[in-house]
Amino acid sequence: MPYLSIAVGELQTNAYVFYHAASRGCLVIDPGAEGEKIIARIDGEKLLPRAVVLTHGHADHVGAVSALIARFRIPLWVHEADADLMRGPANREFAAMFGVGLPPAAGRLLADGDTLAVDDLALRVIHSPGHTPGSILLHGDGLLFTGDTLFKDDVGRTDLPGGDEAELRRSLAKIKLLPPLTVILPGHGPSSVLEQELRSNPYL
Numbered sequence: 001m002p003y004l005s006i007a008v009g010e011l012q013t014n015a016y017v018f019y020h021a022a023s024r025g026c027l028v029i030d031p032g033a034e035g036e037k038i039i040a041r042i043d044g045e046k047l048l049p050r051a052v053v054l055t056h057g058h059a060d061h062v063g064a065v066s067a068l069i070a071r072f073r074i075p076l077w078v079h080e081a082d083a084d085l086m087r088g089p090a091n092r093e094f095a096a097m098f099g100v101g102l103p104p105a106a107g108r109l110l111a112d113g114d115t116l117a118v119d120d121l122a123l124r125v126i127h128s129p130g131h132t133p134g135s136i137l138l139h140g141d142g143l144l145f146t147g148d149t150l151f152k153d154d155v156g157r158t159d160l161p162g163g164d165e166a167e168l169r170r171s172l173a174k175i176k177l178l179p180p181l182t183v184i185l186p187g188h189g190p191s192s193v194l195e196q197e198l199r200s201n202p203y204l
């Protein structure tokens with residue numbers, strides 16, 4: 001499978017690198033902290049980052065965005081509904097708690113249905129509000145990057161600012177429609193497969 005998974009920071013956020021095996025082009029997803037560690041993996045695999053993409057704007061998913069942007073001179077992409085939250089006062093406090101910085105303003109605002117291409121590979125943006133208003137799923141090549149919308153046997157909390165339990169339920173319903181063998185790659189904790197989650201995850 002064409003991705004790297006790197007657990008970073010105090011909350012062990014899963015940073016992912018989705019890459020094209022031949023061209024080495026890649027997207028860096030949720031670089032939450034420990035920029036040097038992520039950069040070392042990218043350099044070690046001789047990958048060529050094209051952009052940083054966020055599944056949502058929370059501080060534990062954005063802490064190393066600035067380091068990656070500085071090193072690779074790439075843009076930051078985030079859903080339009082999390083662009084303000086990402087740089088807002090609540091997130092600033094949250095970031096200070098983890099000793100990380102906030103990212104610069106996004107270079108591209110994403111919307112449902114957008115396609116993020118890496119040569120002839122692509123991830124489709126599925127808007128999945130609930131954990132935050134601008135949470136997204138990234139789906140492609142048999143993979144689903146779920147951020148904090150869906151975890152193995154669990155879902156993301158909806159009690160933080162902008163969270164909405166009813167919206168989260170509607171977002172989970174979109175996941176159920178995907179092919180059962182889709183690999184689930186959450187923002188925290190172990191990976192899974194959709195058919196397994198349909199059996200064991202009480203929220204599905």
Ligand SMILES: [Fe+2]
Nearest residue numbers: 056058131148
């Ligand atoms: Fe989160």
